[in-house]
Amino acid sequence: GMAFDLAGNLHVVNHNNNTVSIFTPEGKYISQYNSQVHGPIGIAIDEEGYKFIGEYYNSNSSYNHSRLSILGPENNMVRTIQAFRNIYGVAMDKDGYVYICSYITNQVLKY
Secondary structure (H helix, E strand, C coil), rough: CCCEEECCCEEEECCCCCCCEEEEECCCEEEECCCCCCCCEEEEECCCCCEEEEEEECCCCCCHEEEEEECCCCCCEEEEEEECCCCEEEEEECCCCEEEEEEECCCCEEE
């Protein structure tokens, strides 16, 4: 998954190493940060810089449910929301609502 911040930088989740890479609008690598989730699959960023990162699969949770983790502007963990199995996409609308979808259950949740 990918999302742009207000500065126009592109944040790209790296599913296999649990990080998020940041690139300038011109495509130059800036840095990376720990996604703080296992197997990040999607990301959305709000106007205040909060990151909403979907976790594809959490084998440590009961029922193997995924989580939606919220990181603050400084990439600190703010909150974790238990979701359904296998999140496969994260999006944000113009009003700041976050949507997550699951390919296993064919559902979309709105937060």
